[in-house]
Amino acid sequence: MNHGPSYPTLQPRIACVTSARLPELGEDDQPLLPALAERGLDARPVVWNDPEADWASYDAVVVRSPWDYPTQAEAFIDWYEKTSAVTELHNSLDVVRANQHKGYLGTLWERGVPAIPTATVGSPTEALAVARRHGWEQSVIKPAVGLGGRNVALLTPERAAELEESGMATQWCVQQFMPSIRTEGELSLVYVNGEASHAILKHPGDSDIRVHEGHGGRHAPYRVTDELREIGDQVLTACDASNELFARVDVVRDESGQLRLMELDVTSPCLYFLYCPSSVDVFADAVAARVHGDR
Structure with missing residues (x-):
């Protein structure tokens, strides 16, 4: 038929x-x-x-x-x-536009969200002055727009001078350094459709503070704990990102043991599918x- x-x-x-x-x-x-x-x-x-x-x-x-x-x-x-x-x-466009520049970290910190203390500056020299003003014993400098750990380093007068001489026309973020990244590592919590999916523990290389594999970092699967989910949910809510398809919340412990936001990536994060x-x-x-x- x-x-x-x-x-x-x-x-x-x-x-x-x-x-x-x-x-x-x-x-x-x-x-x-x-x-x-x-x-x-x-x-x-x-x-x-x-x-x-x-x-x-x-x-x-x-x-x-x-x-x-x-x-x-x-x-x-x-x-x-x-x-x-x-x-x-x-x-979505609005969430990505707000996330692209790491200045959002300073805004969250000022609003009382448990983020690492962060400030946006116009030059590495200014970053040194800001770190001194806040009394940070050690601090990290990173491009305000960047990923993959490029040009991220402990801030010293020598490093500031090198970055100044490089002529990079960019804004910078300076963050208080959290020493626990060297001992306990950094935790990444991945969200899918606003729900915590899986987590990764990342340790930096022996001679670096960066946890990226391209810089010698080591990664391993980690359990999704209530503590991780609590800070992740708080960050996504504060950034109006709870309804997005994906997000990655990177956290590290401060000297008191509290988890603090290092970065939120809702733009193009590695989601560690190969590890989970x-x-x-x-x-x-x-x-x-x-x-x-x-x-």
Whole structure:
């Protein structure tokens, strides 16, 4: 019996945003593509500043590894504005715009959120003066827009002079240094759809304070404790990020043992899928739910 022509079922198209340096996504994000395919989603990596990309042709755009954006911060936000106007973009524009500049850390600290004391300055020399004024025995300097630990270091007069001589035209953030990062490490709590998913414990390399693997850091899975969830929920609420697809809350203990926010990343965080393989399915389910209107 002829029931008429058959038409192919159209799969929702998902763009997983990356950079030209990582055209197939970062290694940690690559398991996401087959996981999305298993849920009937046609997912593919797309470079964020590819002039040929047709963002309106995608049912959803999920930002994953556009890790060159700090050197093109204004262009990235411009892309974000244009793309969010033609398709569903995760995470949302307002939250990403507020998160891109690390000055939000000082704002949270001033509002009483348990963040590491942080100030935004115009130069490394000014950072030294601010650290002295606050009485911080040791402090850390980092670019106000940056990721991956680039140009992050303990602040000393010598380091400040080096950064001044580099001619980097940028704002800087100076944070009180938390010595526990060397003994207890830094904890990262990953959220998916506003719910705590999994956690990672990160230790810096032997001769560094940075926990990134590219700088010698060591990572391992960690349990999601009530203490971690409590500070994570507080930070997401304070930043209006509780309804976003993904977030990563990085914390470290102060000298009294209290967890303090080091950074919140709702822009393009590594979500450590490779360390917690089941989390790939959690994330893929979350994407599918949003695409199908179940979230």
